[in-house]
Amino acid sequence: MQNTSKDKKQLSDIRFSVLDLAPIVKDSTASESLRNTLDLARHAEKWGYTRYWLAEHHNMPGIASSATSVVIGHVAAGTSTIRVGSGGIMLPNHAPLIIAEQFGTLESLFPGRIDLGLGRAPGTDQLTAQALRRERRSDGHDFPEQLEELRTYFDPSMASGKMHVRAVPGEGLNIPIWLLGSSGFSAQLAGQLGLPFAFASHFSPAHTVPALDLYRSSFRPSDVLEEPYAMVGVNVIAADNEEKARRLATSMQQQFLNLIRNNPVPLQPPVDNMDDLWSDYEEAALEQQLGSSIIGNPDTIKEKLEAFLNKTGADEMMINAQIFDHQDRLRSFEIVSEVFKK
Structure with a gap:
C-alpha cells in the first residue's frame, strides 16, 4: 500500500530526532560515555531535534544505556525542552508494572517530555536474557498481552475487570507509547492499536518499506492517533x-563486524581501509544490515535523506x-540539523 502523500514531503516538513546508543569507545569508560550523552x-536541543531516545542493550561492552530509564532521567534533568525516551525498552525483559512505575516516575518529574518506545526483542544474547528474566520465560510471543497490561496500568478504564494493582506514579498519566520493530509483527500491532510506529531501518533496511506499508494498511484510528505516524x-x-565521513563510518562498520563475529567490544577508532x-x-x-546508512558531506547527506524520505x-x-x-559526532549531528532546516 503506497502512501500517496509521501511524494509531497520535504525534509523541512518532518521532525528529526536522535537515537543515542551511548557508545563506550575504546580505552574509555561508561562514565565518560554518559557525560557525552548529556552533552x-x-x-541536540539547541539544534532543534524533537526527541532524544536511548536504547536498552545488555552485556554489550560498547553500550552504556542498559539501565535505560535511569539514563533517560539523567538526560531529562540536564535538558529543558527536548522530549526524552526509550528506543526502546525491551518489554519482555521486565514486568509491565515496573515499567509503568519507572516511566510514571519520569513523567511526574518531567511532565510532557517523556516517550515510552517498546520493543519485543531481548536486546541481548539468550544467556543474558535468561539472567534478566530469571523464572520468566517470555520470548516475545506474549508481547501483545504485556503491552495491554502496561497500558492498563496507565489507564485502568481499559481493564476488563476491577484493577487490584495500581502503578503509583503512573496511573492517569498520558505517556506516549510507541511500538518499535524491525519486521512486520510490531508494525501490524501498532496499526491495529492506533499507536505510533518506529521502524529500525538503520539495521533492517530491506524490511523498511514492507513494514511501513503494513503499518499504514493495518492502521485503525484511536484515541491516540487519527492517522498513522511512522x-x-x-x-x-x-x-x-x-x-572524512567515509573514514568516520568505519567505526560503525567495525562495530557490526564484531557483532556478527560474536565479539562485542567497545567502539573502535576509525581505520583507513575496511578491506x-x-x-x-x-x-x-554488513551491506544487508547497514545498506540504508547515509555517509558523506552536507550535500550528499541532503540528497540521500531526501531520497529516503521519498521512499518511505x-x-x-x-x-x-x-x-x-565525540567532537566529530557533535559535528555530524549539527550538519544533519542544518540539512533538515534548509
Missing part, C-alpha cells in the same frame, strides 16, 4: 568532506551516529 542531548531510524555519518578487516562474505553481510514517506526520522570521537 550531545544539550546540543518514524524511521537511519544511520547518518556526516562530515565537512566525503573522505584489511573483513572478508567478502562479511562485507556482504516517513513522518519523522531518528538519526543514529556511531562515531568514535
